[in-house]
Amino acid sequence: MQAFLRSLRWCLAGLACVLAPAWASTVCVVSSSKVAAFQEASDVLTQELTRNGLARQEVQVVLGLESAEGGACLQDARIVVSLGTDALRQVLARSPHPAVIAGLIPRSGYDQVLTEVGKKTAANVTALYLDQPLSRQLDLLRLALPKGRRVGVVWGPESVSLQGALSAALQQRGMDLVEGSVNDGSPLIHALHAALQDSDVLLAMADGAVYNSATVSNILLTSYRARTPVVAFSPAYVKAGALMAVHTTPGQAGLQLAGMAAHFLQAGALGASQYPGNFTVSTNDYVARSLGLSLDAKTLTERLYKLEKRP
Amino acid sequence: MTYPQFAVLFACLCTHMAMAQVPVGATTPPAGRAVSESDYLADVPTVISVSRLAQPLADTPGAVTILDREFIRMTGARELVDVLRFVPGFQTTTAYEADATTATYHGRNDDFPNRIQVLIDGRSVYSSLLQGSVGVGWQLVALDDIERIEILRGSNSATYGARAFLGVVNIVTRDVHDTQGAAASITRGENGVADAGLRLGWSHNGGAYRISADTARSDGLEGANGKNQTSRLQLSAHLALEHAAELELRAGNVQVQAGRGDPADFSGNSARPWTLDSHFVQLDWRRALDESQDLAINLSHTENTLRDIFQYMVPGPYYMAPIDAGGREVVDSVTALHTVRLNPALRVAWGAEFRQEDVMAPRLFDLTAHMATDFFRVFGSAEWRLTDQLLLNAGALAEQSSSDGGTLSPRLMLNWHAAPGHTLRAGASTAFRPPSPYEKYARVRYRDINGQNPTPYFVLNEGTLQREKLFSRELGYYFAPENGNFSGDIRLFQEQITDGISQSEGTSPDTYWNVANDDINGIEWQLKWTPSPATRVQLTQTWTDIHANSAAGSNTRFRMEHGAPRYAASLALMHHFDRGWNLSVMQQVSEDLALMSTAGRGWLFSMKRTDLRLAKEFRLGGNQAELALTVQNMGDPYEDGDHKFLFNRRTLLTLKIEN
Numbered sequence: 012m013q014a015f016l017r018s019l020r021w022c023l024a025g026l027a028c029v030l031a032p033a034w035a036s037t038v039c040v041v042s043s044s045k046v047a048a049f050q051e052a053s054d055v056l057t058q059e060l061t062r063n064g065l066a067r068q069e070v071q072v073v074l075g076l077e078s079a080e081g082g083a084c085l086q087d088a089r090i091v092v093s094l095g096t097d098a099l100r101q102v103l104a105r106s107p108h109p110a111v112i113a114g115l116i117p118r119s120g121y122d123q124v125l126t127e128v129g130k131k132t133a134a135n136v137t138a139l140y141l142d143q144p145l146s147r148q149l150d151l152l153r154l155a156l157p158k159g160r161r162v163g164v165v166w167g168p169e170s171v172s173l174q175g176a177l178s179a180a181l182q183q184r185g186m187d188l189v190e191g192s193v194n195d196g197s198p199l200i201h202a203l204h205a206a207l208q209d210s211d212v213l214l215a216m217a218d219g220a221v222y223n224s225a226t227v228s229n230i231l232l233t234s235y236r237a238r239t240p241v242v243a244f245s246p247a248y249v250k251a252g253a254l255m256a257v258h259t260t261p262g263q264a265g266l267q268l269a270g271m272a273a274h275f276l277q278a279g280a281l282g283a284s285q286y287p288g289n290f291t292v293s294t295n296d297y298v299a300r301s302l303g304l305s306l307d308a309k310t311l312t313e314r315l316y317k318l319e320k321r322p
Numbered sequence: 323m324t325y326p327q328f329a330v331l332f333a334c335l336c337t338h339m340a341m342a343q344v345p346v347g348a349t350t351p352p353a354g355r356a357v358s359e360s361d362y363l364a365d366v367p368t369v370i371s372v373s374r375l376a377q378p379l380a381d382t383p384g385a386v387t388i389l390d391r392e393f394i395r396m397t398g399a400r401e402l403v404d405v406l407r408f409v410p411g412f413q414t415t416t417a418y419e420a421d422a423t424t425a426t427y428h429g430r431n432d433d434f435p436n437r438i439q440v441l442i443d444g445r446s447v448y449s450s451l452l453q454g455s456v457g458v459g460w461q462l463v464a465l466d467d468i469e470r471i472e473i474l475r476g477s478n479s480a481t482y483g484a485r486a487f488l489g490v491v492n493i494v495t496r497d498v499h500d501t502q503g504a505a506a507s508i509t510r511g512e513n514g515v516a517d518a519g520l521r522l523g524w525s526h527n528g529g530a531y532r533i534s535a536d537t538a539r540s541d542g543l544e545g546a547n548g549k550n551q552t553s554r555l556q557l558s559a560h561l562a563l564e565h566a567a568e569l570e571l572r573a574g575n576v577q578v579q580a581g582r583g584d585p586a587d588f589s590g591n592s593a594r595p596w597t598l599d600s601h602f603v604q605l606d607w608r609r610a611l612d613e614s615q616d617l618a619i620n621l622s623h624t625e626n627t628l629r630d631i632f633q634y635m636v637p638g639p640y641y642m643a644p645i646d647a648g649g650r651e652v653v654d655s656v657t658a659l660h661t662v663r664l665n666p667a668l669r670v671a672w673g674a675e676f677r678q679e680d681v682m683a684p685r686l687f688d689l690t691a692h693m694a695t696d697f698f699r700v701f702g703s704a705e706w707r708l709t710d711q712l713l714l715n716a717g718a719l720a721e722q723s724s725s726d727g728g729t730l731s732p733r734l735m736l737n738w739h740a741a742p743g744h745t746l747r748a749g750a751s752t753a754f755r756p757p758s759p760y761e762k763y764a765r766v767r768y769r770d771i772n773g774q775n776p777t778p779y780f781v782l783n784e785g786t787l788q789r790e791k792l793f794s795r796e797l798g799y800y801f802a803p804e805n806g807n808f809s810g811d812i813r814l815f816q817e818q819i820t821d822g823i824s825q826s827e828g829t830s831p832d833t834y835w836n837v838a839n840d841d842i843n844g845i846e847w848q849l850k851w852t853p854s855p856a857t858r859v860q861l862t863q864t865w866t867d868i869h870a871n872s873a874a875g876s877n878t879r880f881r882m883e884h885g886a887p888r889y890a891a892s893l894a895l896m897h898h899f900d901r902g903w904n905l906s907v908m909q910q911v912s913e914d915l916a917l918m919s920t921a922g923r924g925w926l927f928s929m930k931r932t933d934l935r936l937a938k939e940f941r942l943g944g945n946q947a948e949l950a951l952t953v954q955n956m957g958d959p960y961e962d963g964d965h966k967f968l969f970n971r972r973t974l975l976t977l978k979i980e981n
Contacts, residue, residue: 043359046363048359048363095358096358115363116358116359117357117358117359117361119356120356120357123356141359141362141363142362169356170357198502200502200525201502204500209855217357217361218357218361219361222361224366224367227366227367227369228367228369229499232497233499233500235370235374236469236497244361244362245362245363245364247363247364247365247366248366250365250366250368250613251367251369251370252369252370252374261363296666297370297372297375297663298370298375300375300381301375301376301377302378303378303380
């Protein structure tokens, strides 16, 4: 890994000298928002690219493409890194556009944007998803709750597309799926009760019709009353009262996006869309203790990396 | 997989638990749109706030028994006290003679159980009428509305106040979000059993609501006077407020109609009906101030009216004179509770309560209008994790009573997690129970039918009675092996009561004195075993030795010494078969217990009761239904509460439907 980074640094430095005009942006980072998560991702992305040889001027960060600065950034760039759904939409709305790496976007959101813009526009675009592969979530579940065999899930219109894949993945691991759904018009509380019926854990799958600001309280409290731990999809849910989550921090995403951009600059081609290689496990130690569980986030993260044979 | 059961929430807090939300930055995504990065990156309000976090049973400052909804249902019990038979150290009776059906822990000093505290959703249902009692409290909630019952075995005055002298029963009703839709039940059976219940839950504009009504009727115990009927109407609401605060509203009306007395007695204890009306309203406001602290405020208003009046039928100047033991009490309470996690190892809850109890019973206080007592309590509890293995629970409650002055009740309990799944605990506490207004101020005499010619006093108290005191020590062992399918606890206890309140014996007039010194020693244990997910076994055993040194007299001493059985045990076997069949077999034994109205006879009673319940779950018109056949006391009748009252075999059929 270190050797790769060293060679990458030299390549990038060489590319910067030979190819880049004095003020052109080689990498244009288009962000959807100024909030901390986006800022952190773009900061890490910029730092990593410059640390590996690009001149600071060659990495330009803009907030959307509405401004003249945004348009110039896009025009001059060899590669665009979009952060968030809005940024990706704006970039793909420009024709032609340079190669695009979409970051800070979940897979379903990315697929939806690509469907909207059509195949032609979607060419020359790849993504680093924000969400985690099912296999990783289930691996975490087994590591943290080895006795948990029955996994409760509440499906909504967005998440139900994962039903088949999750069912198969659980079956492969000798685990059972306990389902509830709001897609048939059932009230959320009924779907939740169905998913909690004799389940050992509630696996939260992001879906605005199920998990949103209006429902989070009832879901976490109902699960807690049922003494069923919730494995969530974001650290915010862990802070709110879920037991744990595996997630990729904006900084980790920025780091990996930098690697993908560097790869493009070196190889001239985009790789396939991918799930994040870097991740973190967050646990709510107070909830764990209250449920009689003993978890250590650092150990779980290490074991999960080990399971995926990553350092 | 089952996780350890919830214990009481930290400190006094099960029922004051904050359900709060705090906005902490970016807004969370609204409903009804595609998944985006905001689902993964936005902040979410704190939901499981600091006071909501229940203590695992390994961390509680004492032994706790949890009876959950499933267990309660599977017992087939009709009366709340019937499920307390499965708690180590408890004595129960379904007699309505001295009180409504009642239960107490480690005996009692007279017919009224006044040494434990009972809370329903945090509201004390201890009644100060007569000698003070929790008897009425057991009638105030329907079994179907209960989510779980947490029984804190051992003195808990440091957290729950003076009435938690020997223990606390904390009843948590079902959350309104869990009871959406409709449910109905009907029971018919021998002994005139006729119960019916109806529940409706709905949501509107972000609020969740429940209204439930039920009535329970039976012919009572053989040999006892009168039929018993309890009718309840309860309303619960949960509202989400601005700034992520929440409000819960509860209100209810309960009426108990029962009979007591002896048909052959025309003087002091004639057979007559009695009624109790109870109304209450309760408000709980909660808000998480941030991730590590929350605030809860509780307000409640309760009114209890007891009507118990009959006429003196012995010919003479007092012929047909009214004998009225009735009364009315109004209780108002306001409590504020702040829970804060100062660091990962230290959680503190502290707060204050103001409580006013106004008892009006002109016939019992000789025409005194009413007896009002103000209580002001300040309390604090700390859960301090000294090391990974050592946990110290320290708490104290200072109580100032307008009638009895001030007291301080501290408690210390050290839990040592000797090995994963094995905890030893040791601790001590002190407690003070103030006398009830009746015990302290009762002045009972009667007048003729015209309200003239008062008799001499039959009961006379001068208001000098002091609190009774308790020093309690215990050693405990809690086990829940990580890979085991069983859990339980053992409690070795020594409870020393000094200046115990006792009624005089053979004096005229009767009076209450601080003359009892009682040592209650023993050991009790409970085991919960789930050999398979479908099977549950619960076993309890208790050995109690009470040594009473009462100057009140030998009969009083006898009643106290045998107020708890020398040996008691219970066993519950429950199994879910395929195709919705459920079977429960329960047995209870109790040996050498003194009952009411055996004064001077030195009689002790033993009993054995076996119950059976067979139920079938099925779908009925798209609804979940269950038909259950319950046989209570399959064996011989046993004396229940009094040597004249018999609990006969009863077969009951219950149909429940829920959508």
